[in-house]
Amino acid sequence: MSYGVRWEPFFPVDFTDGTTYLVDLAKLRQGIKTAQYTNASPGVFYIGDPGVGKTSVQNTQWGNLSPAWVSPGM
Secondary structure, three states: OEEEEEEOOEOOOOOOOOOOEEEOHHHHHHOOOOOOOOOOOOOEEEOOOOOOOOOOOOOOEOOOEEEEEEOOOO
16 A cells, blocks of 8 residues: 545636626625625625635635545555
């Protein structure tokens, strides 16, 4: 057996057409609404709102580390 560390960075999907949105349950419960659209439901946020990226609602994650092992039979 061989042991080690596996590094798996995460790169989110980018939507360049502006169709991305974020649903935040905590803000939904508080009744907080987006400033982008007046008829949007509480808890739904779009590009341009605080906490929402420019092309994606997810953040790039560079620090994804986990244990790795390789069995001799693989």
